[in-house]
Amino acid sequence: MTEEQLTVAGEPLADLARRLDGARTGRWTEEGARALVHDLGLRWEHVTDPASPDGPRLRPVGPSERRYVDEEAYLELAVTVPGAGPDAAGQARAFGRARSELTGALGEASIIGSYGRLGPYYGSTPAWGSPFLRWRGERDTLELRAGRQGPELVLEPTAPLENWYGSLGHGEEDAIGGFIGSRSGPSTAGLSLPGRWSARSWETLTGSLATFLATLPAEFAALGIAKIMRLYGRVGGEAPRLFDIDADSRLMLASFADSDIGPASFGWGTVADHPGTKETWADSYEPRWRRDAGGPGEPAGRELAEMVVATARAQGVASVDDLLLGGEAEDIGPYTVRFYGLGLTTV
Known part of the structure; x- marks a missing residue:
């Protein structure tokens, strides 16, 4: 109808x-x-x-x-x-x-x-x-x-x-x-965008990530966006993929952390705890650690941010400068996007 x-x-x-x-x-x-x-x-x-x-x-x-x-x-x-x-x-x-x-x-x-x-x-x-x-x-x-x-x-x-x-x-x-x-296109000719800022402390990053995640599913649903954003971390000379953020009308997060750091203690669950995440990550064991954060108005931004930051630090990310946003997140359909509010470096 x-x-x-x-x-x-x-x-x-x-x-x-x-x-x-x-x-x-x-x-x-x-x-x-x-x-x-x-x-x-x-x-x-x-x-x-x-x-x-x-x-x-x-x-x-x-x-x-x-x-x-x-x-x-x-x-x-x-x-x-x-x-x-x-x-x-x-x-x-x-x-x-x-x-x-x-x-x-x-x-x-x-x-x-x-x-x-x-x-x-x-x-x-x-x-x-x-x-x-x-x-x-x-x-x-x-x-x-x-x-x-x-x-x-x-x-x-x-x-x-x-x-x-x-x-x-x-x-x-x-x-x-x-x-x-x-x-x-012609409509954006001459458009000038401001420079970015970078978080200088874990406290700042936790706050900015909390604000970002709390409204993300509502905003992406409103704009008709569905996107998986990836976070990487510099650890031991490498920059492995640490987290996935699946954002559309429902917010899902995943961690690729080893079990020996105790991800459950930071707030992560498995597919048994969050069965809806299987629509994004079909393999129940990779990534093992997940969180279904809910739809518009539901994500507990501060709790989620603290979970991500604590997990990153436990995995050996020594500085806020070493947590990185994957550049693929910035390609959304015909748009090139700058995620200012995160305060993260893009690679």
Whole structure:
């Protein structure tokens, strides 16, 4: 049975997206924003009323955002897509449905990713996850992103958002969270991404890994991603494969540790304890140690991170610099992805 089209204020989501994508924004000046609102058939007093959070709303440039703009007076016009459930699974499903409709109408997004805990211009993000897709233009970008009440369709000037994101590349620990992936093509010409940061202590890595794993299945489900990520470790002059992270709508982890370090004491089980993992790793004995961490909203991020870090150290990984993310993780369909939030070196 085919689902009905998503609608926003009585208009099919895909139609609204096309209208926004083709709108004239007048460089987001006061005059340009008023013309945009008029052309879209909206009322100025409604889109500028902060007491109407579910309707289209225009966000002005505030004192803390002025450093990222040129002549823009506004940063975005956003509207919430209704119908999201209250829990992580419901939010992820609603986002995924909106993503499917918009991709069908506009084609593959230029950019995908997750903001992590730090949203645009240092704003907060939903606890369940903060995925986004962007259809990037030279002047304006159309974005689908996670909001507090459900997915949000956002039209915004391209430069201020990218100026803000680029400013995070100063290299300090936890400077950037989440991840971002871009695909080659005319829409990403001139795109500049910030530099990465590296964890300098096991404590920092445990925290970043906890944050990353807690929302991973919800975000990957929302974005339609299924991927096995591998972690390697420098041990005795070599860099063997230590862990697999199977991330899609359910998070599964596996360890290739020898039994003599006592992986069960760190929280690992076998296929008998986590039978669902056999869908990913059919051989019950390789890898022997597994953990079914659950679906959207279920992973215990801190516990999982401590389990991984303790296991890596018990296997002889002496420094946080010696735990490595396999480069194959960064190839996701047409996108090349940077996993900023992990703070790990990629090899």
